[in-house]
Amino acid sequence: MNNPPAPLQLSDDHQTIRLLDLSPSAVIIVTTKGGEFLFANRRAYELIGAAQGTPLPNTAELYVDLDRRAELLAKFKAQGWLRNEEAEFKRLNGQANIWILLSWERMTYNAQSALVVWMFDITERKAAEAAMEEARDLAERANQTKAEFLANMSHELRTPLNAIIGYAQILQEEMEDSGQSAVLPDLKRIESAGKHLLGLINDMLDLSKIEAGRMEVYLEPVVLPRLLDELQSMGTQLAAAKGNRLEFVVPENLPVLRTDYTKLKQSLLNLMSNGCKFTENGLVRLTVSLTPEEVLFELRDTGIGMTPAQLEKLFQAFTQADASTTRQFGGTGLGLAITRRLCRMLGGDVTVTSTPGEGSVFTINLPLREEEDAAEPPQPERAPAAASGAAGPLVLLVDDDPQIHDLIGTMLAREGYRVEHANGGKEALEKARAEHPTVILLDVMMPQVDGWAVLGILKADPALKDIPVVIVSLLDERPLGLTLGAAEFLNKPVDRSRLIDTVRAYAGAASGCVLVVDDNEDDREVASRVLEAQGFSVASVGDGPSALAWLEANPVPALMLLDLLMDGMNGFSLLDKIRHNPTLRELQVVVLSALDLSSDDQEFLIERGATIIPKGPNARAALLKALKSMRP
């Protein structure tokens, strides 16, 4: 039991050594550099789980995780000491492992270089930490489950509610027709109670989605006057219900905002309906204004107002000014909580000032952001890019008739296929070997090596036999062609849609055709190259009338790339004409413009479904992005 006397290097004071030995909590150990014990105080024996004074094994044997030990040694070697490092130790008496906090220091002990180790038992702390972590995981999972439950539940609730509201409406219509108007007020009550319930469910769903982090922001160009028109028509009825006047004060030349249309509308509608709900025979006014960085929407009412105490908890979920408010005015008390969260998701906020008895002013501020520097939150998943950067499928067209090359070549190119031409059998085989086309269109009657021979050679070559061959011939030799290994046999003159369907069946759909309308030849050239690299076939024209003529003569292209400044018919009127043509209503139009567009112009274009890309260094990237988001 007697420990060796303290070395002179430490202290002459035996009493001090005795104190260290008796420490009830601090573990003090001295070992050789190799980990053999030279000294251990009483607490050390307790902790290690050995009888006092018995021989102790090498410290290496105490570590649960030898990698951790190696890590500690490396760190010690690098810096010469260790402080408060955690490690898990085994106990010699077989009891549960312990966690310790350890510090190391070099020293000289009995004239040999040694290591002093201070240790502290942190097993309880680690257990508490682990329990906390587990509790947190559990809570997170529970929260996730709750959010999913709410989302599913709201859907389940809405389905029957849908039927209740719907049938109440149908009955009203049918009763009205058959003159049984006595039941109408009751049906109306069913309908409005159903709609009210639906509103509550929607609010709860929104909030649970926000809380679960599952609400996505979808940034898009937002034309404010259009949004405000929509609000005004929705608000008129709201205001009239309690005899309120609704006013909109909107400046000219509002910029096109880049924000989430639906969320902004929902936020403003919420404030507006609150204003109308808490005001009677008064005024509800929405004022829009601009600062250099922000757009402000101020909603002022002359209603009952709120006290500072009420204002304090206004934006918290499930809290209306007080419980009696709910009874008097209805609602979930979720509206403002949702509004605040939505505004913050859009990079802004909503704030309020109010005087009891005089009214309230709610202000939404949103950043004015430019398209490029907008910090974009993750976009919802779009359809995959039509071509995903690869070029369109390659079709090898073999015919000795240049007119056929012209005709079929144009048909295929218009559909977005790349076309390689061969004028005879020999050339066909060379090109098939070199280019390995996706499909081969083969004429039969050709001088020198004829189509049958070409087909035979193709099908005998292991490298080429898998390329589908479609025979296009004046001859009616379908059985022979198919016997020799052709995939399909088409008769000349070629029916366009049969040809395209056949090629599509064997080569897959191509990206389609893009019509480039620009009066600048260089710009046309650049755009064509970008598009062709994406696997589109490109047709280009230099003015509006030619564009219309092209569109008249050809199938609807996948996309039209439009310049605005052109002599004669400019891009605006061309776009307008196109939108008045029913067959071109769906045509996707991307406007590539050097103009600094006014908000009116932007609105004009956006209303006609055009995507606007400014010419300049970012145009190429923006165009690629637009192509990617294009419907297949």
Add this chain to the structure above:
Amino acid sequence: MSVRILLVEDNPENRDMLSRRLIRRGYQMSFAMDGAQAVQLTQAELPDLVLMDLSLPVMDGWEATRRLKADPATRAIPVIALTAHAMVGDRERAVAAGADDYDTKPVDLERLLEKIQRLAPDPGS
């Protein structure tokens, strides 16, 4: 000739409600219960407009819309996507699939009628 609408909806109540209200307004209705049937019937009947629920058995409404828009014979027929989810992203997914317009369920009939009217104008009116 009245405007012919194909309503694609698997829920019998929703189908009944919407069709009764549209028939009352002079539309001629036909029905499909799932996406595959929708594609088949659209190709066979070439209706003037398709109202397409998105969550459908067998083939969902997005896929059915994509197929209709990929087929030259049916590409020009306007498709209005309908969904009960009201989830953000539904609209984008519907438009990406090629739907011409989008609306949420429960249907706001006046708003839906406007959309139908715009995409498939009644020649008689």
